[in-house]
Amino acid sequence: MTDLSAPITLNDGVSMPRIGYGTYKVGDSEARRTVEAALEAGYRLIDTAEMYGNETGVGRAVRESGLAREGLFLTSKVWNDHHGYDAARRALEDSLERLGTDYLDLFLIHWPSPRQDLYVETFQALLQAxxxxxxxxxxxxxxLPEHLERVRDETGDWPSVNQVELHPYFNQAGLRDWHRERGIATQSWGPLGQRTGSLLGEKPVAAAAEAHGRTPAQVVIRWHLQHGCVVIPKSSRPERIAANLDVFGFELSGAEMDAIDGLETGRRQGIDPGGTER
Ligand SMILES: NC(=O)c1ccc[n+]([C@@H]2O[C@H](COP(=O)([O-])OP(=O)(O)OC[C@H]3O[C@@H](n4cnc5c(N)ncnc54)[C@H](OP(=O)(O)O)[C@@H]3O)[C@@H](O)[C@H]2O)c1
Structure with missing residues (x-):
């Protein structure tokens, strides 16, 4: 049985914590406070992005924590208006400057943005970096698999991670298998259902929470981990930030996992990555 509290090893040999703190919709000054709370609670992976506008606050909290940089795992993302080799490189350098660090542990292309058709070139800039x-x-x-395959065909490398919308209402079972077969780690965004407040009140989630003496959010986060996903829940509240990390002292049964899988709706909450919106 895999130790879910241990880091996973990515396809390039890099170790990544299985749970991290997400910072979408956390403002720059708020990030300083919430990232400090997350680091104090024991998170070592922080997920930010150029588009979140909070890299300066995240960087400040990281530096003020006094923790050794090598013990932390910082992720950021290049936004859609910086696709293309040179633009992506500049965006990375700007992210590093805002974060006040010499390197990122993981850098992601935020969306494939197929209408621009520059994601392969953008990935080449990441490989060079x-x-x-x-x-x-x-x-x-x-x-989507078609974008990943094109990256692999044209650069020779699979990305190490694909961070995708994933929660019990949209559990991406097919994509998870597809990633696993190719050694790509699946990272779940919107893991608590993001805008859909009803997820934490769903019967299978509430029943498992009661059976294990846990909160519904802890049950859902545990569900991600038991599916082999890396999970990055966001909260602005220190008590929730800490509780969301306390998910290693219980295990969901096969029947509880199946019941939560049964919440699948087949519908995304976010936009379609293959569409033209981005
Ligand atoms: N790559 C992408 O395109 C993409 C897209 C979206 C998100 N992300 C990343 O994924 C991270 C997580 O996704 P997300 O922030 O959109 O959604 P999420 O983590 O699924 O949900 C966050 C919401 O859940 C609430 N919450 C957190 N802990 C809770 C608890 N213990 N009990 C009850 N409610 C709780 C938060 O409210 P409070 O703050 O009030 O606690 C907030 O409203 C982001 O922060 C970001 O880093 C990436």
């Missing part, structure tokens, strides 16, 4: 030690691992986000 990895060669130079500016990033330790090169990954993507919101990529």
């Amino acid at each position: 990895k060669e130079e030690g500016l990033i330790r691992s090169a990954g993507v986000s919101n990529f």
Whole structure:
């Protein structure tokens, strides 16, 4: 049985914690406070992005924590208006400057943005940055298999990670298997159902929470981990930030996992990565 509290090893040999703190919709000044709470609670992976506008606050909290940089795992993402080799490289350098660090542990292409058709070239910039030690691992986000295959065909490398919308209402069972067969780690965004407040009140989630003496959020986070996903829940509240990490002292049974899987709706909450919106 895999030790879910231990890091996973990515396809390039880099170790990544299985749970991290997400910072979408956390403002720059708020990030300083919430990232400090997350680091104090024991999170070692922090997920930010150029688009979140909070890299300066995240970087400040990281530096003020006094924790050794090598013990932390920092992820950021290049936004859609910086696709293309040179633009992505500049965006990475700007992210590093805002974060006040010499390197990122993981840098992701935030969306494939197929209408621009520049994601392969953008990924080449990430591979070059990895060669130079500016990033330790090169990954993507919101990529469909067709985008991943094209990256692999044209660069020779699979991304290490694909961060995608994933929660019990949209559990991505097919994509998880597809990733597993190719050694790509699946990272879940919107893991608590994001805007859909009803998830934490669903019967199978509430029943498991009661059976294990846990909160519904802890049950859902545990469900991600038992499915082999890396999970990055966000909260602005210190008590929730700490509780969301306390998910290693219980295990969901096969029947509880199946019941939560049964909440699948087949519908995304976010936009379609293959569409033209982005
Ligand atoms: N790559 C992408 O395109 C993409 C897209 C979206 C998100 N992300 C990443 O994924 C991370 C997580 O996704 P997300 O922030 O969108 O959604 P999420 O983590 O699924 O949900 C966050 C919501 O859950 C609430 N919450 C957190 N802990 C809770 C608890 N213990 N009990 C009850 N409610 C709780 C939060 O409210 P409070 O803050 O009030 O606690 C917030 O409203 C993001 O922060 C970001 O880093 C990536």
